[in-house]
Amino acid sequence: MQMNFNEERPIYIQISEGIEDAILSGAFQEESQIPSITELSVNYRINPATALKGINILVDEGNIYKKRGVGMFVAEGAVERLTFKRREKFYGNYIRNLVDEAKRLEITKDEIKTMIERGFEDEHRD
Amino acid sequence: MSIEIKDVSKNFGTTQALSRVNLTFDNNKIYGLLGRNGAGKTTLLNIITNRIFADEGEVIVDGIPSKENDQALQKIYMMSEKNYYPTNMKIKEIFAWTKNFYQDFDMDYAKKLADLFDLNINKNVKSLSTGYTSIFKVIIALSVNTPYVLLDEPVLGLDANHRDIFYKLLIEKYSNFPCTIVISTHLIEEVSTVIEDVIIIRNGTIIKNQSREELLSQGYTISGKASSVDSFIVDKNVIGTETIGGLKSAFILGSINKETIPTDLEVTKLDLQKLFVQLTNA
Incomplete structure (x- = not known):
């Protein structure tokens, strides 16, 4: 899990999204243990209270559960729930920005469509 | 459990270094005490640890005034920017001396950290570079296990790798053995993610005192x-x-x-x- 914090948004949100990304990519599998608050804090040089606040978003949404004295685990069904959540936000996060930038650059709807085709065909992207 | 600073003022001649400062350092939090050079950070820390006396006001440590009170002062370790240790003393002698005053000082851990930072504890203080002078003091601060640790410009002269190690060790220590940590610095960017509460001091006056998240x-x-x-x-x-x-x-x-x-x-x-x-x- 690689994270480069930016100053745009609160760090606890970035922590929770970073863990969501790791769950979605399969790096943290359902029912597997995720790093502890201490490990996250030390690794990313952040205050443990910040890390906890980030984790609690995932706990509140039922995607992470805590086992007392053992650690934190990815809940069953987390991938499906997170996929749904991200899809809901896809228009606002990506399409809106894409269209705004395209308008500034006077890129037409058809040109965007061609680019999207190209994006799907390009297999060398990772 | 807290350090309360009540209406503290301090003048040096005609210069007002601190003006009616009211602050509380609560249990088990990491504070950033931020101010420009000469803002009054070190003066405040020196008053808390009784190195100098306030003209007015008082400092209360866990309910007890700290003035001339060893019991209160044993709960606080302050890492100073200036070196107050005898310069011909060896690092290991300073460790032993620290253990005498602070009984919870963890000698094994200090030695482990010395290895981690490549610090030879048989050297004496005067032979150390600026960076290593900070490092040996940082090691003591991380090993001392007092409920309150005050760090005055802890990363002075440390290179990027050593700073990274220091912040990670600090968070690890804090996670495993929670205590109240006050980091006084003018290097804001580096401590920004580490601190929970921010105190900004300007010309001897506290102008901000709240959680970092809330402030931002x-x-x-x-x-x-x-x-x-x-x-x-x-x-x-x-x-x-x-x-x-x-x-x-x-x-x-x-x-x-x-x-x-x-x-x-x-x-x-x-x-x-x-x-x-x-x-x-x-």
């Missing part, structure tokens, strides 16, 4: 074409601006109403460093 959510930055920024900020509480060519950024305190922001302007979060610079500019 009280404002925003708006940037874009200078003329558009100028017309947007007329009725806003602007704490500062930066202009480069025809582009302008304005730092604004107040809540943000996304609907009212013109499409040619960009909104970003305030960052601690910028906020600090704007708030403490003369």
